[in-house]
Amino acid sequence: TEALLKVENLQKYFPIRKGIVVQKHVGDVKAVDGVSFDIRRGETLGMVGESGCGKSTIGRTILRLLEPTGGKVTFEGKVLNDFSGEEMRKMRSQMQMIFQDPYASLNPRMTVGDIIGEPILIHGVSNRIEREKRVRKLLDVVGLSPYHGARYPHEFSGGQRQRIGIARALSVNPKLIVCDEPVSALDVSIQAQVINLLEDLQQEFDLTYLFIAHDLSVVKHISNRVVVMYLGKTVELSDSEELYRNPLHPYTIALLSAIPLPDPMVKKERIILKGDVPSPVNPPSGCRFHTRCPKALGICKEQEPEFKDIGNGHYVACHFVK
Ligand code: SF4
Ligand code: MG
Numbered sequence: 642t643e644a645l646l647k648v649e650n651l652q653k654y655f656p657i658r659k660g661i662v663v664q665k666h667v668g669d670v671k672a673v674d675g676v677s678f679d680i681r682r683g684e685t686l687g688m689v690g691e692s693g694c695g696k697s698t699i700g701r702t703i704l705r706l707l708e709p710t711g712g713k714v715t716f717e718g719k720v721l722n723d724f725s726g727e728e729m730r731k732m733r734s735q736m737q738m739i740f741q742d743p744y745a746s747l748n749p750r751m752t753v754g755d756i757i758g759e760p761i762l763i764h765g766v767s768n769r770i771e772r773e774k775r776v777r778k779l780l781d782v783v784g785l786s787p788y789h790g791a792r793y794p795h796e797f798s799g800g801q802r803q804r805i806g807i808a809r810a811l812s813v814n815p816k817l818i819v820c821d822e823p824v825s826a827l828d829v830s831i832q833a834q835v836i837n838l839l840e841d842l843q844q845e846f847d848l849t850y851l852f853i854a855h856d857l858s859v860v861k862h863i864s865n866r867v868v869v870m871y872l873g874k875t876v877e878l879s880d881s882e883e884l885y886r887n888p889l890h891p892y893t894i895a896l897l898s899a900i901p902l903p904d905p906m907v908k909k910e911r912i913i914l915k916g917d918v919p920s921p922v923n924p925p926s927g928c929r930f931h932t933r934c935p936k937a938l939g940i941c942k943e944q945e946p947e948f949k950d951i952g953n954g955h956y957v958a959c960h961f962v963k
Contacts, residue, residue: 644679645717645849646703646817651676652711653695653702657922671921672698674873675712677948680817685843685850687860687881689896690870691918696853697741699870700819703851704736705729716817734764737810741822743802747794753780753805754790760813779808782845784838800831804838811842819851824859836863857893858900861885866954869893872929873921875948879955889955889962891936928960936961 654669673695680686688696701707703714705721714721716736724732737760740746747756757779758772766772777787783804794802803823810818820839824832840863842848854860860867861881868878869892877890888894895912914933919925925932931941940960948958 643682644715645682646680646851647715648679648699648703648712649677649715650712651699651702651709651714653698653707654710668922671873671924673702674921674924676870676873676875677712678868678875678878680849680851681865682816683843683847683849684865685852685860685863687864687867688851688853688870689855689857689860689867692855693872693918693921694870695873695921696855696870697821700738700821700851700853704733704738704819706738731764734760734813735815736817736819737813737815738819738821739803739806739810739823742826743799743806744794744826746806747802747809749794751793752790753792753794753797756794756805757790757809757812760809764813775812776808779812782811782842783808798831799827800835803827803835807835807838807842811846814846815848817849817851819853821853822855823852825855832859839863856900857885857896869896872918872924874929874958875956876930876958877956878948880953883953883955889951889957890959891934892930895935928958 651673652675653673654671656666657668657670658664659667676699690696698707702709709722721729721732754773754776757776761772761775776790780787780789785801785804794805797805824835827835839850843850852860852863864881866879867881867884869876869890871892877884877888877893884893885897888897895914898909898912912935916933919932927943928934928941928946931937934941944960946958946960948956950956951962
């Protein structure tokens with residue numbers, strides 16, 4: 642299948658400045674440091690890694706809510722880096738985002754109807770009656786009452802608020818939705834409902850998702866392919882089934898060892914990684930994972946492994962996986 646979105650060597654550094662009168666640039670947080678992947682039309686690409694690995698930054702940089710430091714993002718053959726702010730605003734109707742915290746991401750002083758109707762207005766539907774009609778339809782589509790438009794966000798539960806956020810994203814008929822940990826803040830009992838809704842909407846509206854999560858179990862069922870991130874880099878990407886059955890990167894293997902197996906008769910050992918994730922200001926030399934990797938050898942500290950296709954679109958960045 643053809644790629645809807647292509648990310649090449651994407652980089653996002655946040656400068657660190659010190660000093661009160663004269664500010665000095667003392668370093669960079671290398672949040673995303675040379676990341677390449679694509680998202681195929683109609684698929685869900687799951688993106689997984691511990692907090693601070695650069696997932697949210699990638700999501701925001703793709704939509705140019707953050708300006709990239711380097712690299713290239715192509716959407717339907719158009720290079721987004723070349724777009725002016727105005728052109729990018731128009732483009733954004735095709736690329737929307739759902740945020741992690743449904744409590745923080747909705748303006749508490751706006752009615753639900755105005756929250757959902759705002760992007761429709763920005764993208765050119767000036768007729769109020771028509772907007773209200775669309776808002777009622779969207780509330781229905783996400784499983785809320787069409788009469789909820791007059792209420793305020795605080796009157797809703799977390800799961801309902803996430804539905805409002807989804808309706809808002811859907812309001813401008815996007816092709817791609819970046820779902821940034823859309824269920825992480827919700828009760829476990831509500832998580833499956835929201836994921837099921839996202840799956841239904843994908844079918845109904847031909848959506849493509851980048852689905853960000855910090856845990857491999859969350860993205861398992863929804864993803865066609867999964868990409869695993871570590872400290873601003875991609876370490877493994879593959880077809881979802883293949884990744885769960887045959888993980889090859891030591892980091893993916895450790896992450897998978899932490900989630901319960903569907904078959905309780907199969908025994909597996911939990912791999913506890915030593916230490917914390919290192920600072921993205923001064924990431925380790927060579928393979929960034931070498932300070933915690935149970936398989937690390939001398940070369941790992943010296944040389945950065947290439948992120949390469951070892952067959953059938955299964956990409957791994959490790960010197961010992963060929
Ligand atoms: Fe571990 Fe070395 Fe492979 Fe990196 S390159 S994942 S440190 S074995
Ligand atoms: Mg995040």
